[in-house]
Amino acid sequence: MNQRLSWRSGARLAALAVACCASLVSAKKPAEANAGYAVSGSCAGHPAVTSLKMAPGFCVGLVASDLGAPRGVLPLPDGRVLVTDRGPWDGQRGRLLALSFGEQGEVQLKVLLSKLDRPHGLQLDAAGRVLIGESGRIGVVDLRPDGAVLKPLIEHLPTAGRHPLKAFIVAPDGALIVNLGAPTDHCESSDPAPASAPAGFLPCPVAEGDQAQAALWRYERVKGEPERWEGKVLARGLRNSMGLAYSPLDGALWQAENSRDSLPGPVHDSATRPFDELNRVAQGRHYGWPYCTEADLRDPAFGSFDCRQYTAPERLLPPHSAPLGMLFYDASQAPAAWRKSLLITLHGYRPTGHRIIGYPLSPKGQPAAKPITLVEGWDAATGLHPMGAPTDIKADSKGRLWVTEDRNGTLLVIAPVVQDPR
Template sequence: MKHIFLAALLSLPLSVHAQEIGKITEIASGLNGPWSIGFLPDGEVLVTEKRGKLWRINRDGKRDEITGLPASEEKGQGGLFDVLPARDFAVSGRIFLSYAKAGVGTAVSMARLEGDRLVEVTEIFQMQTDSTGGRHFGGRLAEAADGMLFLTMGDRGDRASAQDPARHNGTIVMIDPGRGTAVFTKGHRNPQGLAFDMGGQLWAHEHGARGGDEINRIEKGKNYGWPIISYGTHYSGAKIGEGTAKDGFEQPVFYWDPSIAPSGLAIHSGKNWPAMAGRFLVGSLKFDHIAVMVAGGSEQVGEIKTRETRRVRDVREGPLGGIWFLSEERGALYRIAPPE
């Protein structure tokens, strides 16, 4: 496990450890608190805003608002979170949305996109919790090849709850749409990145406290230790839990110290960009860059830092192998093309 944070900045022309990147293009601007990117098979893009808006953006950057969304509550860090078109979207028109639901916490709905409206909106999951705070909702979604849906949830600012088996705080759950839900892993603080690699392995990253942001290999039934073990400290500098390791709890594959406030995770396929194959791409809200990790996430080998990468909230690989990202500060969606 590595825990080195490389702070070398990149200058134009851009490179990532001598790996050139292509042109950065602004796809859309004027977004208010953008949170998530979802690609449609016709080349259009869906983007959520935390305040409860969903936009369809066409190839020319024109935006149309999608109506009919489930009600979300913008409270602290809560609001509308991820948008995920289903793998079978071309046939079913289905999308999944995660969001903070008033009086509940994190919830997920399934709907069908018909024109610029969601229809047949069905809630398929809501959090089991008694936490009422406005922090650490998680909210990232990923769909497995077999159609199983995975959702992250944070501890809601209630640290001990992440080890409480009666609550969903601090878990990643597996949802069989329309059939049922099961807790997949436990002991997470606030997972803000979730993705499958090309081999079907699920990965997540999560916020630590002061230091201790983690990348974890997600395996069914495992406990990732929060708040009993951590590589971070409380913001006061006080020790967290019992140390950095304990029997029965998983170790991170990688951790950052200082924290980068990670958000969004893409694991690149190498399509049209062979040098990026297997790379983990992690947005940083704190340091305004995209961290570039080796395959497996065990080492940071560089960063993409430009005037556009201000508070990166989401990172995705696009249909043609480009790197797409949302800048929360700039209120914009960007695409980085593979090098020519």
């Protein structure tokens, strides 16, 4: 592995701060630029999309379109909604957007930050500060009346390879759990061994050791130096941990795994395998990538080993479904079937993707054996709706779910129909 992975945050925040005055953009009304959605009526004060198959008790509204490539979403206590626009994949053209809403449903869009490097994740920390994940760093967004100031917290994260976007989550104790993401599909660029390799384990460098990149890292403030953070590996063998959520029931960290795309040598059924995964993350565990996928789909290119030495997934998600957003949902306004559930956005373009599913939880916090569906029927239908591309998902205090779609450039809201706050 060529890149050294001992990252630290900079202490000179004032010198590194990036300021940006907000620019007001004339947001197009959904009826004027609807990204292929036909709308009729109202959902939570926004034009309702009526052609999708929704779970009973919910509606979906088209909030805004023409947002670029929206990835992360974050509803704020003051009623605004923040969205990251990833921008082009070549970087340095991403944005942080703020959407506010008038009493008649009109949308006002402000660009708070620009020239960002492929921003993705958005979270609030315990102090109520907005945190944003760019490709190579995690930063704090200081929201001001005239715009925002960005101050780096954790820098020099890896940016090369297939998974440069940074998803992260704030732990209950204030630490940051950051997905680094494997640079390859199945460690193919490391050329571990031909399929005919002799017996003996041949490890993948980015999945092993205290500098593993196919991993979740835990970052904590350095004692006595509150502006400096240092990190270490929390769990290894995770190809791309885009969905992260802490359970409010038992405090466990859950991860939705984007599994490898291509299958090991003797396996050829790439249409229906491999499955993506739902993992319960524990300190020091190895979850098998790239050696084992699902529970026991072994890759012989890495020599001789037993998949039982790795932690198996708790649940198998649909194959090639690309889980990206995830949250525990327990809104009192929601239908009873959806209270205490784990929601996951499936972003994939294959038939198993472009939908939102949920797992009802047991009293002990264990997901049900099979998911239920919140939104489906999201295949492209001319004149009705485009193929769905649900990316991130967050809930607000009113039980509404805010969903970004990067391929369609939209922000949607999914709301319980028992109440309409506007």
